[in-house]
Amino acid sequence: MSIPEEKQQQDTVSAPPRLKKVSSVKKWLKLLLQSKTGTFGLFIVIFVFLTAAFAPWIAPHDPTENNLAQMLQPPFWAEGGSMEHILGTDNLGRDMFSRILYGAQVSLLVGITAVLIAGTIGLAAGIIAGYYGGFIDNLIMRFVDAFLAIPSILLTLVILGIVGPGMFTLILVLGITNWVNYARIVRGEVLSLKERDFVTAASLMGVNDRKIMYRHLVPNVFSSFIVIATLSVATTIISEAALSFLGMGIQPPQISWGGMLSSGRDYLADSWWVATFPGLAITITTLGIIFLGDWLRDVLDPKTNMNRKGR
Amino acid sequence: MESNQPLLEVEHLSTHFFTENGVVPSINDITFSIAPGEIVALVGESGSGKSVTSMSIMGLVESPGKIVNGRILFNNQDLTALSYRKYQKIRRNDISMVFQEPLTALNPVFSIGFHLVETIIVQQKVSKKKAKAIAFEWLEKVRIPNPKEVFASYPHELSGGMRQRVMIAMALSSHPRLLIADEPTTALDVTIQKQILDVMKTLSKELDTAILFITHDLGVVAEMVDRVMVMYGGEIVETSSVKQLFHTPKHPYSEGLLKSTPKIQQSDEKLDTIGGAVPSPANLPTGCKFHPRCPKAFDRCTSEHPSLINLNNENQVRCLLYES
Amino acid sequence: MSSYIRRRLIQLLPVMFIIIFIVYSLVYFAGDPVLLMLPENATQEDIAQMRAALNLDQPFYIQFFTYMSNVIQGDFGDSFSYNQPALDIVLERLPATIELGIASMIVAVGMAVPLGIWSALKRNSLTDVFITGGTVIGQAMPNFWLGIMLILVFSVNLSILPVSGTGTYAHLILPAITLGTGISAQIARLTRSSMLETLNQDYIRTAKSNGINRFSIIYLHAFRNSLIPVVTITAMQTNALIGGALVTEMIFAWPGLGQLLIQAIHARDMAIVQASVFIIAIIVILMNFIADILYKLLDPRIHLK
Numbered sequence: 001m002s003i004p005e006e007k008q009q010q011d012t013v014s015a016p017p018r019l020k021k022v023s024s025v026k027k028w029l030k031l032l033l034q035s036k037t038g039t040f041g042l043f044i045v046i047f048v049f050l051t052a053a054f055a056p057w058i059a060p061h062d063p064t065e066n067n068l069a070q071m072l073q074p075p076f077w078a079e080g081g082s083m084e085h086i087l088g089t090d091n092l093g094r095d096m097f098s099r100i101l102y103g104a105q106v107s108l109l110v111g112i113t114a115v116l117i118a119g120t121i122g123l124a125a126g127i128i129a130g131y132y133g134g135f136i137d138n139l140i141m142r143f144v145d146a147f148l149a150i151p152s153i154l155l156t157l158v159i160l161g162i163v164g165p166g167m168f169t170l171i172l173v174l175g176i177t178n179w180v181n182y183a184r185i186v187r188g189e190v191l192s193l194k195e196r197d198f199v200t201a202a203s204l205m206g207v208n209d210r211k212i213m214y215r216h217l218v219p220n221v222f223s224s225f226i227v228i229a230t231l232s233v234a235t236t237i238i239s240e241a242a243l244s245f246l247g248m249g250i251q252p253p254q255i256s257w258g259g260m261l262s263s264g265r266d267y268l269a270d271s272w273w274v275a276t277f278p279g280l281a282i283t284i285t286t287l288g289i290i291f292l293g294d295w296l297r298d299v300l301d302p303k304t305n306m307n308r309k310g311r
Numbered sequence: 312m313e314s315n316q317p318l319l320e321v322e323h324l325s326t327h328f329f330t331e332n333g334v335v336p337s338i339n340d341i342t343f344s345i346a347p348g349e350i351v352a353l354v355g356e357s358g359s360g361k362s363v364t365s366m367s368i369m370g371l372v373e374s375p376g377k378i379v380n381g382r383i384l385f386n387n388q389d390l391t392a393l394s395y396r397k398y399q400k401i402r403r404n405d406i407s408m409v410f411q412e413p414l415t416a417l418n419p420v421f422s423i424g425f426h427l428v429e430t431i432i433v434q435q436k437v438s439k440k441k442a443k444a445i446a447f448e449w450l451e452k453v454r455i456p457n458p459k460e461v462f463a464s465y466p467h468e469l470s471g472g473m474r475q476r477v478m479i480a481m482a483l484s485s486h487p488r489l490l491i492a493d494e495p496t497t498a499l500d501v502t503i504q505k506q507i508l509d510v511m512k513t514l515s516k517e518l519d520t521a522i523l524f525i526t527h528d529l530g531v532v533a534e535m536v537d538r539v540m541v542m543y544g545g546e547i548v549e550t551s552s553v554k555q556l557f558h559t560p561k562h563p564y565s566e567g568l569l570k571s572t573p574k575i576q577q578s579d580e581k582l583d584t585i586g587g588a589v590p591s592p593a594n595l596p597t598g599c600k601f602h603p604r605c606p607k608a609f610d611r612c613t614s615e616h617p618s619l620i621n622l623n624n625e626n627q628v629r630c631l632l633y634e635s
Numbered sequence: 636m637s638s639y640i641r642r643r644l645i646q647l648l649p650v651m652f653i654i655i656f657i658v659y660s661l662v663y664f665a666g667d668p669v670l671l672m673l674p675e676n677a678t679q680e681d682i683a684q685m686r687a688a689l690n691l692d693q694p695f696y697i698q699f700f701t702y703m704s705n706v707i708q709g710d711f712g713d714s715f716s717y718n719q720p721a722l723d724i725v726l727e728r729l730p731a732t733i734e735l736g737i738a739s740m741i742v743a744v745g746m747a748v749p750l751g752i753w754s755a756l757k758r759n760s761l762t763d764v765f766i767t768g769g770t771v772i773g774q775a776m777p778n779f780w781l782g783i784m785l786i787l788v789f790s791v792n793l794s795i796l797p798v799s800g801t802g803t804y805a806h807l808i809l810p811a812i813t814l815g816t817g818i819s820a821q822i823a824r825l826t827r828s829s830m831l832e833t834l835n836q837d838y839i840r841t842a843k844s845n846g847i848n849r850f851s852i853i854y855l856h857a858f859r860n861s862l863i864p865v866v867t868i869t870a871m872q873t874n875a876l877i878g879g880a881l882v883t884e885m886i887f888a889w890p891g892l893g894q895l896l897i898q899a900i901h902a903r904d905m906a907i908v909q910a911s912v913f914i915i916a917i918i919v920i921l922m923n924f925i926a927d928i929l930y931k932l933l934d935p936r937i938h939l940k
Contacts, residue, residue, distance in 0.1 A: 037771075101731055146653035148923075149916040151878030154896070158908055159659055161900035238777045242882050245779050246897060258777075265783055265886075279780030289777035294771075369844050403846030415837035419936055420859050430845045463934045481845060 012186070031299055038295025044288025052104035059098035061085075064253050067093035072271045088273045091263060096273065100281050103257040106250055107285060110171055111237040117175025118236075119229050122182025127217050129183065130190025131209065144180045152177045153239055160248040170249050174236055181228055189221045223300035230293035234286040241282050257282050316387075317344040317367070318488055318521050324381035326360075326367045332562040334594040337363040337376070338545045340440035342619075345521050347488065350512070352532045352553075354568070355542035358589045361525045364542070365491045368523070369408055370398040385489070403434040407482035411472035411494035420617035423477050424462040427484070434485040449480035453510050479510060486518050493525045508535055529572040533557065538625070541565050544600030545592055547619065548629045561628040563607045599631065607632060642929065647920060652703075654916045659702050661912070662905045663695060711910035716899075721906035725892065725914055731801065732891030735884070736876050738807050742815030743822060744869060751826025751865075752858065758831060767827070773820030778879050782813035782886040798837050799888035810887045814879045816870045829861035836860070838865065863933045870926030873919050 032038050051058070071093040074081040079278050082089060087096035129140040147155075155177045163169050193199055193216070242248030244258030252259060258277040264275030315534035321343050343610065345351050353361045366372050368383055370390060383390040390401065410416040411490040417426060427446035428439060437445065450458035453476040466474055476494060482490055492511065496504040512535060515522050524536055532539055532553060539556050541549040549562040561565040567585040587604035588598060596603050602612035609631075617631045677685075695699070705712070711721040756765035789796040789809060797806050833839065834857050842852050877893075884893035892911055899907035931937045 038788070142649045142653055145650040146657060146916075148874065149650065149654060149919045150657070150912060151874050151881075151915065153878040154881060154912065154915060155657075157881065157897070157900060158912060161903070161908070162661060162664065224640045234775065241777050242779055246882065246885065248900070261780060261783065268783065268787055269791055272791075275780075275783050275787070279777065279784065282780065283772070286777075287772060290771055290775055322819075371840065371843055399846050402844055408844040410837060410841060412837060416841045418838040418842070418856055420863075420934065421856075422935075428848065429851075434845065467936045481841075527931075557657065562658065565719075584719055 035295050037291045041288045041291025055101040058298040059096035059101045061098045063098040063102045090170045090274050102255045106256045107237045110240045111233045114171045114174035114236045122179035125183040127187025132188040147180045165248050186221045234289040241275050318347045320344040320384040321384045327376040335594045348519045350522045350536045352536040352539045356589045359542040360545040406489045407487040408491045409478050409482045425482045430481045449484045453480045489521045491523045517518050550627045563605045667748045712906040714907045716904045721910040725910045728892045728895045738811035739814035742811045743819035747819040747822035749824040755827045755830035770820040770823045779882045785809045814883045833857045833860040867926045867930045873922035
C-alpha cells in the first residue's frame with residue numbers, strides 16, 4: 001500500500017556495535033578541534049600535566065624552604081611585591097608560585113590513581129551485576145544504594161579519621177568510596193547489551209562467561225566508562241582538596257592545593273593571595289578536565305550527542 | 312467572496328536550510344493553489360519536501376530553515392510578510408494542522424480535556440465552561456464513543472485512532488478554512504485509517520474546509536482527494552486529477568509510484584519498486600532530479616533541468632519527454 | 636500508590652541493614668575505644684570491666700547484632716566528649732544544617748532554573764555561551780574556595796556581611812551561596828538540556844500550529860515537561876548538599892551537623908560519628924524516596940502499582 005519510508009530502511013540496517021577505533025590520531029584531532037571547549041580543555045589538561053612533570057625545573061624556589069624574613073609578600077603587581085616571588089609568599093615565607101607548581105603533582109597523582117581504583121571496582125561490580133543478574137545483582141545494587149545514601153566525602157572523611165591521613169591512604173580511601181557511579185552506569189549498559197544479538201550468540205555458542213565479559217562487555221561499556229572516569233578525575237581532585245583543607249588529606253610538608261588554601265584562610269584579612277591562588281589552580285584544572293570530559297561525552301556517547309544536535 | 316477565487320495560492324515557494332555543512336534546498340519553486348473546500352493531495356516519499364512545504368505554509372519553519380523565495384497567498388493575503396502575532400491569528404482561526412504521530416503530537420503530561428479546552432479558549436476566546444461544552448461537542452463529531460472518559464484521559468491511555476480523532480477535533484474546532492493533514496493515517500491500522508479518513512472527509516464537507524493532504528500513500532489518495540500533486544526532490548513533478556493520475560500517469564516517477572502501489576483487485580500481482588533511493592535534499596543530482604532512478608532517462612536529462620509543462624488545464628508535468 | 640510506597644519501603648530494608656553494617660564496621664575497625672574513654676591511670680581490671688560492659692569481648696557478629704538492635708531502638712551509645720546520648724546531640728545540631736540546606740536549595744534552584752530556561756531559549760547565542768560557561772565554572776570551583784573568596788570580598792573588603800556564626804538572615808547568605816552554587820550549576824545544565832529536548836518535541840509543534848501563545852508554550856507546555864527530570868535531580872542533590880555542608884559549615888562556623896561531625900572525627904568520638912552518618916543516610920534516602928514519588932506524580936505516563 002505504501003512506499004517504504006527512508007526511515008524504516010535506516011532502522012533495519014544496524015551495524016554491530018563496536019568501540020570506536022582510536023586508530024587515526026588525525027581523525028580525533030579533527031573532531032577535537034571542532035569543539036572550542038574541548039580544545040580548550042585539552043590545552044589546560046596538557047598544561048597542568050607539563051607543570052606537574054617539570055615543576056622541579058620551572059619552580060624558581062624550593063617550595064618547602066621557609067624564609068621568615070620574606071613572609072606574606074604580595075604578588076608582583078601588588079604594592080610591595082617583587083618579581084622574586086611573582087605570586088607572593090605564604091605565612092612561612094615560602095614561594096607561592098613554586099608551591100602551586102608542585103601542588104599540581106599531588107592533585108593529578110591522587111585524582112588519577114583514585115579514579116583508576118574506583119573505576120576498576122565499579123567496572124567489575126557493574127559488569128558482574130548486569131551480566132549475572134538475580135541475587136548477585138540485587139546484592140551489589142543494595143550496596144550501591146547504601147553507598148549512595150552516604151555522601152562519599154563524608155565516608156572518606158570518617159575512614160580517614162579512623163585510619164589516619166596521608167597520601168597513600170587518601171588515594172585508597174577515595175578509590176574505595178567512589179565506585180558506585182561506575183557500577184550503576186556500567187550495569188545499565190550491560191543490561192541493554194545482554195539483549196543484543198552478539199552477546200546472545202556468544203553465550204549460545206558456549207563461550208564462557210569470563211570471555212564474554214572481557215571480549216564483548218568491557219569493550220562496549222568502555223566509551224561510557226571513560227567519560228565518567230574523566231569527569232570523576234575532576235570531582236576527585238576537588239575531594240582531595242577538600243579533605244586536605246579539612247586536615248584529613250595530604251599532610252604537610254607534602255604540598256597540596258587544599259592544604260595551602262587552608263593555611264591561607266587565617267591570613268585572609270591582609271594577605272588575600274595565600275588563599276586565592278591555590279583555589280584558582282584547582283578551579284582551572286578541574287575546568288579543563290570537565291571541558292575535556294564533556295567533549296568526550298559528546299563524541300563517544302551517541303545518545304547525548306543526538307540530543308545536543310537536536311532535530 | 313467569489314467562488315472561483317482560490318483559498319490558498321503558493322507561488323514560487325523555496326525554503327532552504329542553512330546548516331553548518333552548507334545550504335540544503337529542501338523545496339524549490341513550488342507553485343500550486345487550493346480552492347475553498349477542495350481536497351488536494353501532496354504525494355511524495357520522505358525527503359521529497361512535502362513536510363517542509365506544509366511547515367512553510369504554517370509559518371513554522373524554524374532556524375536554520377528559511378523561506379528564501381516566493382509568496383503564500385491565503386485569501387489574497389501574503390502570509391510570508393506577516394508578523395508573528397498576525398500569523399498566530401491565522402493559525403488560530405484559519406489554518407489548522409493534523410500531524411502524523413498523534414502520540415508525540417499531544418503533550419504527555421496534559422489530559423485530552425486540557426488540550427481541547429486550551430486550544431478552544433485560545434482560538435475562540437470563550438469561557439472555560441463554554442470551551443468545555445464545545446470540546447464535548449467536537450469529541451462527538453469525530454465519533455468518539457465515550458467522550459467523558461476520553462476527555463479525562465491522558466494521551467498515552469488512548470489508542471492511535473482515538474488520539475488522531477482528538478487531534479482532528481482540536482484542528483477543526485475553530486472551523487478553519489484550510490486543514491493541513493500531514494500523513495494523518497500513516498501510523499494507524501488499515502481499518503482505523505479508513506474511519507479517520509471518513510471523519511475528515513465528512514467534517515470537511517460539513518464545514519466547507521479545504522484539506523491539503525500530505526501523504527506517501529497513493530491508496531489513501533484514491534479514496535480521499537480531488538486533485539494530486541506529486542513531489543520529488545523538493546519540486547512538484549506532476550499535478551493531475553486523481554482519475555487521470557491513476558489511468559495515465561505522465562511523469563515516470565508517478566508511473567513508478569503507481570506500479571509500486573498494490574491494487575485491491577489484483578492482490579497477487581507482483582509489485583514493482585522504484586530502484587535507487589530518494590536523493591538527500593543536501594545532495595541533489597543535476598538536471599532532472601529523478602534521472603538517476605528513471606527508466607526512461609536519456610542524455611539530456613542529466614544536464615537539463617525540465618520546467619513544469621502545461622499539458623492541459625489540470626495536468627502539468629515536469630519532464631523532458633513532454634517537451635514539444 | 637500506598638502499595639507502591641510500601642513496596643519501596645520494604646526494598647529499603649536491606650539498604651538500611653547495609654548502612655548499619657558500614658556504620659558499625661567503621662568503628663569496629665577503628666580499634667578499641669576503651670583506652671580513649673578511661674583515664675590514663677586505669678588498671679587492667681578497669682579496662683576489662685569496661686570492655687565487658689560495652690560487649691567488646693564478644694565476637695564481631697554478636698557485637699554487630701547487639702549494635703543493630705540498639706540502633707533500631709534509637710540508641711547509638713553515649714558520646715564520651717559530651718557525656719550524653721549521641722543521637723540527642725546529633726538531633727540537636729540537625730535543624731541548623733536543615734536550615735542551611737533549605738536556604739542553599741532556594742539559592743540553587745532560584746539561580747539555576749531561570750538561567751537554564753534562558754540559555755535554552757537563546758540557544759547558541761552569546762547569552763547561552765556565557766550561562767553555559769558559567770555553569771561549568773560553578774561546577775569546577777571547589778565550594779570551600781568559593782566560600783573563602785566570598786568572605787574575602789563581602790566580609791573582609793566590603794564588610795557588609797558577617798564572616799561566620801549564626802543568628803540572622805545575613806549570617807545565612809554567604810553559606811547558602813557557597814553551598815548552593817555548585818548544585819545550581821548541575822541543575823542549570825540539566826534544565827537547559829531538558830528544555831532544549833522538550834522544545835524540540837512534536838507536541839510543541841502542535842501547540843504552535845494551534846496558535847497557543849509563546850508564553851504558554853514555554854512555561855506551560857515545555858517547562859512542565861522539563862520539570863520532571865529537574866525536580867528529580869534537585870531532590871537527588873541532597874547527597875551533594877550534605878557533602879558540601881560539611882566543609883561549608885567548617886568555613887562559616889555554622890553550628891550544624893557537619894561541624895559537629897568533623898569535630899567528632901578529630902576527637903574520635905565514634906558514637907557521634909556513627910549517629911551522624913546514620914542520620915545523614917536516612918535523610919538522603921528519604922529525599923531520594925520523595926524524588927522518586929514526585930517523578931511518578933509529575934509524569935502521568937507512569938502508573939503507580
